[in-house]
Amino acid sequence: MTKDFNIDDISNLASIHLEENEKLKLQKDLEIVLEHVDALKNIDVKDEKIDIHPLSKILELREDESTPSLSHEDAMKNSPETKDGHFVVPPSIE
Amino acid sequence: MSLKPTIGMETHVELDTESKMFCSCKVVETDEPNISLCPTCLGLPGALPVPNKKAIEYIVMLSLGANCSITKEGMFHRKNYFYPDLPKNYQISQFDFPVGFEGSLEIVIEDSLHTVAIERVHMEEDTGKSIHLGSGRIDSATSTLLDFNRSGVPLVEVVTKPIISSAKMAVAYIEELRQLVIDLGISKGKLEKGNLRFDANISVAEEGSDELGVKVEIKNMNSLKSLEKAIDYEILRQTKMVQDKESIIQETRHWDENKQVTLSMRTKEGSADYRYFSDPDLPNMVINDEFIEISQNQIKETPEKKRKTLLDTGLSLSDSNYLDKGQRWLYELYLSTVKETGDCKSTFNFLTGELQGQMRKAEISELPQWLNSEKLASLINLFENNEVSFTSAKDILAKLLIEDIDPKSFASDNNLIQSSDNDEIKALVTSIIHENQDIVERLENPEDKLVGFLVGQVMKSSESKVNPKSVKEVLLKELFG
Known part of the structure; x- marks a missing residue:
């Protein structure tokens, strides 16, 4: 059975912060999920x-025709911060 | 220990469609940000993607052009990762069942043909563009600006097998792929505009070993010069590390144009980290024989076919490849001109040397309407048959670029036709021999460089009105019998 995973890696990939107690709980939940997956692996599907x-x-499929889009103002409406027609987000460097 | 490099290329090709891949927003080329957006390409909740038929036709054309098999039933996957230029937090891409697979492209390196095996050709969507504000260094940016005009533009990724063995080979491959998308008419293929962007996966391993070394990916290059330098640099870096017994880590690096080095960006995710799963919003993509036929019928030309046509005229492989990768009008002009001259080399040299050179100098980007293959062939024949000197041919061409003239009549009217009259030439030769006795005495054999000098003197005294080939014949006969 595959239980060999790192909960920190999983939370990093999902971009969510977990407290220690949440990590323990999720570790157990995910192990149960993996057990189910392992059970599926035993089914003969050949x-x-x-x-x-x-x-x-x-x-x-749709034809390659363009139709009017949202106006610039409408497209930007939900953004908490804008600058020179751009959306502004916190610095994000890979 | 002898090490060999192995390179695999991943190339993103932006397709030239009217609308985006999964929505009807217009594909725009503008600096004005965020003007072509809708809920789908902004990743707003509830928006559903509907694929662009033309883009699917284009990827099938590209797959066929790259000699790939076409999947009968393809599907879209979600590639999950977090980055602000990707508002859905996943990119619609393809994982297993790409549109094209197991193909190959023929490429030319100098005067030899090579084959690059293509692993897959798959469909995806482009991301938005980020601008990092701050001190100028991206790692100390204070905020990031986002423009989503490019978000959702149809993108094809072409992945080779890891069989490229040098930077030169990688460049030749990209040149071939670029020409293919241009000839198919599916992308503008402009590198400077980012229509093609490439990543190189590079590793080094012991010569003769079946196993590849640890792979390092250099991301997001769009110039052939950078590609060549980055690969050469990375091969050297890795070779030195292996020789120094340092371990190479699997990572993504970028090419720093200013420092001329590759720098680490991040430890690379494995494929599992992207948690690919089939996109429930997009059912299976059935590509039936009829659809393939429609796409196939739109293929008018490929660089491989053009090269074969050029080789059939007698040109060498490297000259054929030069015309194949050049501007379309030059390729067509060569083919129609060589039909009339029957001389591939002189036609190639005149068009690519003189004609292109004079056009560049005069800043003419298009041939004047009257300057057709018939006139060019007539001019090429004039100097090939020694009826006019090469200098006169150049002058006639200069005139032809600004005025509709008949080359032969122009040469006659302007006294440019060279004489092949042996008596006239003999008289000139005798006179030059007489005037240059000191040189004549130093002549050792007919191949002596000084023969050329004497021919030049005869030409000068005749004001280039005699045929230099006949002059040389007469001169050698007079001197050596």
């Missing part, structure tokens, strides 16, 4: 057709 998407609908 004769099954691969179903690659939950929806059987075929993708609808």
